[in-house]
Amino acid sequence: MTQATASSSTVRPSPVIREASSLAQGWPPRRRKGFGARRSGLINLLYLPAILLFAVFTVYPLISGVGYSFTNWDGYSPEKPFVGLENYLRLFQDDTFRQVLGNTFIYGIGSMVIQQVLGLALALALDRPMRGRGVARAIIYLPVLVSPVIMGTMYYLLFQFNNGAFNDIVVAFGGERVAWLSQPSAAVAIIVAVNSLQFVGISMIIYLAGLQSIPQTYYEAAMLDGAGAWQRFTGITVPLLQPAFATSVVLNLIGGLKLFDVIKVLTNGGPGYSTNSVSTLIGITYFENQSAGYASAMGVVLFVIIAIFTLALNALLNRRRLEQQ
């Protein structure tokens, strides 16, 4: 810090010299009266498209969704009868919703944990100089660019009973075909695995960026002090990856809690309701059951859950970061 300040002070000219120099060069041009206000107005105007998009596609649906949650609107009729808190009271007694909420936590937390472990391992492996490192990073990141619907369809083709690639392998080894997706717990595990594998590239990239921001001098100093590989990892890498860890955890957790596309394509929520997430149940309740009000109440609850999780995690991780500083 001291060095930087000293360096700046040696380069920056004094205010008097700066003013004289500016006048001589004619730059910056002398501001006309009111230019600042007009410039500020122009900048505010340039916000408009973004604000408008945000208002139309995020704020308005959010507010109207909260409003619908107090009605028993069927989703298409002009009438939207007000029912107060009835939808929320019903929600907390709904066994299907409880089951689906449990699935949602499994998708959110399960995917997040797998993505952190795998993402960090891959980042550590691919942070070292080696041949084909760039290609390997690109291959791991590529699935992130693929639509989850396509990813789900590809895995459906792998897991389907007849003509599925996995069953063809099982049969080739003399086994019997397996109905992979017919057991609820197996189907949930497959969904977690598919989602984790698709988005592990995000964690890897975040951790790679974090690893590359750690100065090598720290490791060299630790090695001179006789620290082993594990000690360097736990004493230097892990603490200095805290910001990357916080970002990766929050992003993956939110993605897992909102999981929709892969479930729709892979199992369509079945067997029964057993693999639905709250997001897919909202779609079913809104469009199929024609209970837009009840579905909106589910949406509000999901929003609150994600907000609580995110805020709590952020607070926890920030506190740890401050403690380490």
Next chain:
Amino acid sequence: MKSRSLITVAGATALLLALAGCSGGDSGSSDGAKLEVQTGQAVDSTILAELKTITKKFEASHPDVDIDLRGSTANYESDIKVRLASGNVPDIWWTHGWSLQRYGKFLTPLQDEAWAKDFNPALDSAMKNDKGQFFAFPVDTDVAGILYNKTVLSDAGIDPASLTTWDAFDAAARRLKSAGITPIMSSGKAAGPAGNLADWISPGAYSKSQLADLTDGKFEESTYSKVLDLVASWKKDGFFNEDYVSATGEDMAKALGTGKAAFIFQQNNTANQALTYNPEAELGYIPVPSLTGETPYLIGGEMNAFGISKTTKDMKGAKEFIAFLAEPENAAALAKSAGSIPGLTNVKPDLGVLQSSYDAVVEPGKFPLVPYFDRVYLPNGMWNTMVTTTDSVVTGGSPSVKPAVSTMAKDFDRLFGQNK
């Protein structure tokens, strides 16, 4: 000058975005001469192919009316509900059994049209309200039973006419299974076939007074348990296809057509789909046995029908198009493509491969025609619950019956209250 240009560009962008956001999209009817006809059929369906042919003929004879005929996604019901909610309604749309209960308030009454005098009275209970109004042109009068592959049953020595009780059906299924045939083909992947199992069995599980209780809002769990117990027993006996969870609707039609499966619980248009996999397939349908031991029955009502929006800007053109569809030659071609009996009495049925079943089980009038259970006795919106809960029984067997019935009861109460 530069800042003024920037301000203009920013303002124009914001205005454009606002206009784009507020636009209801091209409804197809804004110019009054172009009618949007939203079908519920996939682009490769036989019905849509026939509709395209008829539409071309209509446009040739009515140069002042331009028809925008649209195929559908797999999410037809959701799509049309969103359009109704947003006020961006097609001029004419497919009502798939719901012209009265769900879409009636959005549609124009059609009972005074010239073709309406030939409206099939078998559709009265499903499509007419207590004032005698109906809101859609019926392409067909849906009559469904249990579809079967004649060759497969014949090879196994089973006489389809003898399958008048569930015990006889189960015995036939066991014989088919031992011969290496899948007795019942269904699909967990497609949204519907599992629900059809319960929808087909249910009318024969309830007495008249119990059915009246349902319409009064009372759902008796023990009776519905019997329906799902039967499905669970089929699961236990291994009657369903092993690939049930990952099988699609096309897989069902293919298995029926190629003789890998014996029975499917689907509407008769699946027979046409099966013929695309095996044009030589011999197919038929039997009435559904009753759980209470009464006479087997056929299930029927509205299936393929088209209604006109109350808010269309070209009511004259829309009515002309519907009248053109209702002309005997066109109505006959459409009903044939649907594999069903026409919806108008002045049109001669041509059921193709299913004609002999029609002559044997429908024409003599021996078997009663009952309405689709979910449409008449369950509140609007229950179909998905019926599909999902039956799906859980097909995959989970007996232990899943109790929670499935409980979910049905819970959703029945909620939706009955909502629809009151």
